[in-house]
């Protein structure tokens with residue numbers, strides 16, 4: 448039996464009926480078409496599926512879509528606004544915080560939680576905050592540099608780390624798989 452959910456993703460509220468066992472990452476990718484959230488392991492190990500759920504970084508392969516009922520989710524697609532990159536995206540670009548880019552969406556969203564908690568983070572705070580996210584390319588130092596740079600940009604621009612969006616109209620209403 449399917450369950451009704453209402454989830455706000457990047458400021459847009461969606462209503463669907465989903466299988467109770469459907470994972471949030473598959474809801475985002477397969478139902479909403481937001482494929483910027485990647486799947487690396489499906490077993491809570493790699494962190495590439497990380498999204499923000501009510502302001503907390505969660506591994507979306509470990510959350511049921513039904514558990515996200517009523518929640519506000521931010522995915523990588525929600526970072527740029529009106530064609531302007533978010534400071535964390537600019538910083539990853541400028542500081543070469545990625546190579547293949549597979550881990551990058553999860554890295555950036557985890558970084559925003561770090562920056563929400565530590566607006567002027569030490570390298571140690573950044574590295575501790577990234578412990579749940581794996582990167583097989585960069586060696587991590589450029590990611591740390593990018594997060595330090597993003598922190599500076601956010602402070603200079605007096606911006607919150609996590610983008611705030613005005614509520615948008617409800618969309619969806621379809622059953623999963625329709």
Ligand code: FES
Pocket residue numbers: 485486487488489490491492493494495496497506507508509
């Ligand atoms: S896909 Fe979720 S932690 Fe790896």
Ligand code: FES
Pocket residue numbers: 544545546547548549550551581582583584585
């Ligand atoms: S940039 Fe390739 S896994 Fe991180």
